[in-house]
Amino acid sequence: MKAAFLLEHGGPEKIQFGEQPKPVPKADEVLIQVKACALNHLDIWVRQGIPAYPVPFPHILGCDISGEIATIPKTARESLFQEELTVGSEVVVSPGVACHNCSDCIEGYENQCPEFKIIGAGTPGGYAEFVAVPARNLAPKPRHLSFEEAASFPLTFLTAWHMILTRAQLKFGETVLILGAGSGVSTAGIQIAKMFGAKVIAVSSSQDKLDHAKLLGADLCINGSKGPFHKEVRKLTDGRGVDIVFEHVGPATWEESVRSLASRGRIVTCGATTGPIVSLDLRVIFTKDQSIYGSRLGTISEFRKVVEAMRLQKLKPVLSKVFPLSEAAHAHKFLESQSQFGKVVLKISPLN
Template identity: 45%
Template sequence: MKAVQFTEHGDRSVLSYEEHPDPEISADEVLIDVKAAALNHLDVHTRRGLPGVDLAMPHIPGSDAAGVVTETGSAVSRFSAGDRVAVSAGRSCGTCEYCRHGQYSMCESFHLIGEHVSGVHAELAAVPADNLVPVPETVDWPTAGSAALVFQTAWRMLHTQADLAAGEHVLVHGASGGVGHAAVQIAAHAGAVVYATASSETKLDHARDCGADHCINYDEASFTDEIYALTDGRGVDIVVDHVGPATWDDSLKSLAKGGRLVTCGATTGPTAETNINRVFWNQLRIIGSTMATPGETDDVLSLVWDGTFNPQLRTTLPMSDIARAHELLEEREGFGKVVVVPDSEMKRSANNRANPGNNEYDG
């Protein structure tokens, strides 16, 4: 098969799309014929190298994908050949104290497909059956392959960790990104008043389309000042911050008394200063969140599959153009998810369009 891979950490030049041995499945895995896969900022960080993560090389990145089951392991009963599935990347042991209480994303050995172990940006992928979600026939491949990671992450952040209630005021940073645009939709669906930040009016227009009530261009104005003006000096109840040091202090300033800051990442770095006086005096809560439980993933993806939530697609590229796909994320070009498709699948799709009588799926 062909797969996206790198043999050392570095800039985009380390990426290639070339032959790789076909994966062999174990008893609890299935083999997937990948139809579409999405990028996340995690793919960029993994390519550059993450502290404490020692990867076997060559490494295949990718945590989001969807496709058709072609083979199942001897212990797999949930899926059969021909089933349409999407990948949910979080892996847990199932036996530690956190797993036994259903908190799988807090597992002592929690890790992600594509970050810590081989990923799914390839023609074929061997994935544990527990990491798959059924995809209805009505859902197109780019949607199925781009929804799982960002929507499950945003769902757990807002509903489980921050305990979002209708009527609350929610500030979402980076509304043009994956988690950001998912969080805007989820907060709006829950009946919140949604404030979104982004770096351009074009991106903010997309945020409005996702349900944002108020949009702030952080390159032109202080988002804290704007929040105070829009809330008559009160502040918001929840801030969704996956940015880190660049927004951290002002995010805390933007909270009303008793407010909650929930974070799932730190794209501008891992270390930020915190005004402890502000935290205790205003009785703020700082909440971490990682991925989601299988039940939370099922809940939010059912709302993607029925069209309630919509993964916004920035562009679709062949996997051989993987360096350009990474560039789009690193340079913050556009809005929404970047999807890559195996080159062989792109050729099949083009053939289908040229020969309408062909019954194969046209992605």
């Protein structure tokens, strides 16, 4: 099969395009003919090589997959969530893989499974004509979405859903501050927070991205290039601050994020794109009953809720640009330029 793959870590130029062996599904897996696969920052980290994601070479990246079921081994049939799924069904794939046997999995926290992996980081991914994935990870593709649109929502919307609803426990009428408004996870965060009755304030250093954020439903916008955003937050909330800060940036925004919080406010973080270490004045946190929540991806049951919200058109994918699979290296360069609003997607099939 044709695939974009790595033989060593490094820059975008390390992504090669050529032949790789077609994967053979394990007992609980199905083979998917990939139609589209979206890029994520995770792909860049795995490509560059970070200790959290050791990969054997050759390695195929990509966790956000849409396609058609190519084969279903008999052993995998009972793991299919929807019985009507069959060979040829159009599907989207939940990106997290867990053991489904340990105490965390049995209690419904499979994102905390000791064996938890993300497709394309811990297993071969979707920058290829075929990928083998666990049967239980499949959901029917919402019919109104193209394969490219369908590939552009799993990781980001699942992450944002888990952050806002499961971890930070958004309540109707609360105010949510969404940082980095042009990123994939933030475009998901804006929509999910609005869907559940929040007032959303979006922050970006790009006016163009803020204009897009408004179209997605953001009530208020702050241009972070014009000064500390926490001062604007205080002005926009009559001095009170926000109930939830949606964080994935890290040290570049952390201090201002804490200073933006209202009493009983929560910071929920899923990433650290500017580095892992921050400083924190504990006195502020404990005197104001504030909380900090970590958040890792999400569960398959949350994924099915995201797919249902997509099917009902309560949420919509945000697609920035589509590249052919053979131009995966260019797609990585484009993602790293940070000029996109929304997702960068590889069109896999038909190849061109």
